[in-house]
Amino acid sequence: xxxxxxxxxxxxxxxxxxxxxxxxxxxxxxxxxxxxxxxxxxxxxxxxxxxxxxxxxxxxxxxxxxxxxxxxxxxxxxxxxxxxxxxxxxxxxxxxxxxxxxxxxxxxxxxxxxxxxxxxxxxxxxxxxxxxxxxxxxxxxxxxxxxxxxxxxxxxxxxxxxxxxxxxxxxxxxxxxxxxxxxxxxxxxxxxxxxxxxxxxxxxxxxxxxxx
Numbered sequence: 001x002x003x004x005x006x007x008x009x010x011x012x013x014x015x016x017x018x019x020x021x022x023x024x025x026x027x028x029x030x031x032x033x034x035x036x037x038x039x040x041x042x043x044x045x046x047x048x049x050x051x052x053x054x055x056x057x058x059x060x061x062x063x064x065x066x067x068x069x070x071x072x073x074x075x076x077x078x079x080x081x082x083x084x085x086x087x088x089x090x091x092x093x094x095x096x097x098x099x100x101x102x103x104x105x106x107x108x109x110x111x112x113x114x115x116x117x118x119x120x121x122x123x124x125x126x127x128x129x130x131x132x133x134x135x136x137x138x139x140x141x142x143x144x145x146x147x148x149x150x151x152x153x154x155x156x157x158x159x160x161x162x163x164x165x166x167x168x169x170x171x172x173x174x175x176x177x178x179x180x181x182x183x184x185x186x187x188x189x190x191x192x193x194x195x196x197x198x199x200x201x202x203x204x205x206x207x208x209x210x211x212x
Contacts, residue, residue, distance in 0.1 A: 006054070007122040007211075013051045016115070020048050023105050030102055034148060035160050037140055040066055040073075040109060047116060056120070056210035060129035060203070063116040065137060067199040070113045077109070087169040097158055120203065124210030130200040134192045141166055141187045150174060 023044070027035050035041060043062040050058035077090040093103050144163040149155075151162040153172040161171050166187055168175025175183055 008051050008054050008119060012115075012119075016048065016051055019108070020044065023108070026102065026105060030098075030158065032159050034163065037144055037148065037163050038160070039069065039137060039140065039164055040112070042136065042140070043112065043116075044108065047112070047119070051119065054123060056123040057126040057128060057132075059116060059119045059123055060126040061133045061136070063113070063120050063125070064129040064196055064200045064203060065133040067113050067116070067203075068195045070109050073109045088171075089165065089169045092158075092171065095158070120207050125203040125207035126210050127200070127204060129203075130192075130196060134196055137164075137191060137196070138188055140164055141184070141191070145184050145187075 027041075036045070043066045046058050046062040049055070050062065072087075073090060076086045076088075077093055079086045080090050080094060092098065093106060095103075141164055145166040148163045148166075149159075149161040150167050151171050151174050155161060162168070162174075164187070166184060167180065168177075168183065174180065177183075178186075
């Protein structure tokens, strides 16, 4: 595991740890442990370990995995904010069942990619991130498809359903463009090709290599 000692300022480590010290118990109490199967929440945990270990590999894995998906999240959120319905993936940010504080914590989707880009610029981008994240994400997709709850328009409470969009983008109804198994194949093959590989190539091109 490549490490560039002293690359990450202590202030960032403490600030991020403070944020996670708030988010973790709040999410566990409101959403339950299955919420941490989401790609973005896995990236949060990888980042927490990565900043303290100053690990280019851990930070690179998180960045390659969520950089492009979080851009889509942010675009959908901004569209929703101005009353334009796009995918529905950020509808929960406007759900009155969730407190403003709980929804405010989820704004990390907007700033985490920026932080990760800074951290990877400081520590270097490790090309091993692509196959490792692809393996992690594929396992998460399969677990969420076979073992986690599907979308439901009648669910009670805010416990996660359709984690990682393995049934489509809506938490209320599964997609109807194709059979469920075909969507699963799209998630397993399409996510790496459309989301992770382009981020990997961009990071390889723009970011420094890890310190030896």
